[in-house]
Amino acid sequence: MDLEERVTELERRLAELVESAPAAPAVPQADFWALDALKARHPVTEEADGAVLFTGAVRVPTGHRYEWQYGLLTETVLDEDWQEAATSFAALGHPVRLTLLREVLGGLRTAAELAALDGVGTTGQVYHHLRQLTGAGWLHSPERGRYEIPAGRVVPLLVVLTAARPVT
Numbered sequence: 001m002d003l004e005e006r007v008t009e010l011e012r013r014l015a016e017l018v019e020s021a022p023a024a025p026a027v028p029q030a031d032f033w034a035l036d037a038l039k040a041r042h043p044v045t046e047e048a049d050g051a052v053l054f055t056g057a058v059r060v061p062t063g064h065r066y067e068w069q070y071g072l073l074t075e076t077v078l079d080e081d082w083q084e085a086a087t088s089f090a091a092l093g094h095p096v097r098l099t100l101l102r103e104v105l106g107g108l109r110t111a112a113e114l115a116a117l118d119g120v121g122t123t124g125q126v127y128h129h130l131r132q133l134t135g136a137g138w139l140h141s142p143e144r145g146r147y148e149i150p151a152g153r154v155v156p157l158l159v160v161l162t163a164a165r166p167v168t
Contacts, residue, residue: 042073049074056155061106068155091136092160096120097129101138101149101157109146 001009034055042051053071060066091097100114108114115126130147133139138157139147149157 038071049078052077054156054159056158058155058158060154066151066154068152070156088136088138091132091138094129094132096125097133097138100126100129101133104139104147104149105154105157109148111145111147114147 034053038051038053042048044050051071051073053069055069057067058065092101096119099117099120103114103117108117111123111126111130114120114130115123120126120129130139134141134147138149138153140150141147
């Protein structure tokens with residue numbers, strides 16, 4: 001089988017997998033109550049550019065509950081230096097770091113527990129990743145060797161992960 005045939009076959013198989021994959025449950029698209037409330041408070045007009053809002057009320061695997069809302073006027077977001085976000089995005093840009101965050105959110109707290117996970121690398125590599133996440137504010141260490149996601153970062157993390165999903 002030549003390369004073109006192999007690629008065609010892989011594309012066909014991928015399409016079959018995508019079609020057979022169960023759809024992730026989503027908030028019904030027709031119910032835009034949060035958007036409607038935002039537009040009522042910050043309409044997009046000739047004089048106003050509107051606003052951006054993210055919010056969430058969640059319970060994570062540990063049973064902890066978080067409620068969070070944050071919004072900015074569009075002009076504020078557009079006028080800011082977007083390069084300042086690079087450190088935060090870079091910290092999330094590594095698969096092992098995302099794994100570590102998921103596991104911390106799921107209840108693993110110590111560096112030793114995290115280093116024992118399959119596929120995260122050596123203890124030194126895990127500490128490197130933990131430093132990157134801590135430096136960017138995605139983790140904090142309330143006591144030596146223990147890590148938590150700050151309460152004010154739980155919903156934003158889930159929002160970023162939601163935003164990274166393909167739009168269907």
